[in-house]
Amino acid sequence: PDFFNRYQRYNAIMNFASQLARENPSTVSFQSIGRSYEGKDMGILKIATGGSKPGIFIDGGMHAREWISPATVTYIMNKLVNDPKSKPLTDMFDWYIVPIVNVDGYEYTHTNDRYWRKTRSRSSNGCYGVDPNRNFGFHWAESGSSNKPCSDIYHGPKAFSEVETQNLGRTILYLKDKLKLYLTFHAYSQMWLVPWGFAKSQKPQDYNELVRLATVGKNALERTYGTRYSVGTAPDLLYPAAGGSDDWAKGAAGIPYSYCLELRDKGRYGFALPANQIKATGEETFNAVAAVAQELYRTL
Ligand code: 0X9
Ligand code: ZN
Secondary structure: OOHHHOOOOHHHHHHHHHHHHHHOOOOEEEEEEEEOOOOOEEEEEEEOOOOOOOEEEEEEOOOOOOOHHHHHHHHHHHHHHHOHHHHHHHHHOEEEEEOOOOHHHHHHHHHOOOOOOOOOOEOOOOOEOOOHHHOOOOOOOOOOOEOOOOOOOEOOOOOOOOHHHHHHHHHHHHHOOOEEEEEEEEEOOOEEEEOOOOOOOOOOOOHHHHHHHHHHHHHHHHHHHOOOOEEEEHHHHOOOOOOOHHHHHHHOOOOOEEEEEEEOOOOOOHHHOOHHHHHHHHHHHHHHHHHHHHHHHHHO
């Protein structure tokens, strides 16, 4: 009940998801997609009510310090499983949800350094961590990433050098033929980011359609509590950055709709968003995801 009144640790989130599965054994399962660098299981919740359906893949916690991301993803999985109003959504799609990708980094922000961003793998020069959102194998190591192991945007020694991005990438490739939508949750800035993120003035051929569906989500989100979002590419709204999971999901895995959401806020609290905003952020973001899923189903 007060689970969403505070930011939860890795173990609590995994236990929450595994309880959702235990309470709904015929439709919900919770499994590991592999272990992290430090050996923690990376959990995936699957909601599938039967029959062959198109799929939606959601992940959170790619960047360790962006705590509102795992909290929001966990909020969405709870709504999908426990709110009877979600039935149309689980009738239309199978849902695959990884609440924390960077499990080692996430725990490290609770125990050692609140503003840690990267994974926790050790580099040869003694620095720790690769930016997982610079480590995916599509235009890897191009703009907006660093070859310096101590940098916060270090792209790693090669694409998919990190076991966490390997585990996520392998899982998405295994599901790719059924996946229609990929959503990755970050913070902060209140932006609905559309591919491509890797370079300025490069747009996918279906860019207008990507923006159209994103705008359906943005409108549903804004309608909830008036939180303002902008829609556009990362290079246009923030900065170019290659090696992101969103670009890879579309460009390499071929998932037609791929978005990166930068959740609340716009910098007043930044990564230290107060926990009393988890529920409102979860609710508005769930409404956005629900509206996008519904509209996507209509156009399939
Ligand atoms: O820089 C990032 O990885 C994301 N912003 S964050 O503040 N959460 O670190 C934006 C990623 C947008 N997508 C791509 N550049 N592919
Ligand atoms: Zn991020």
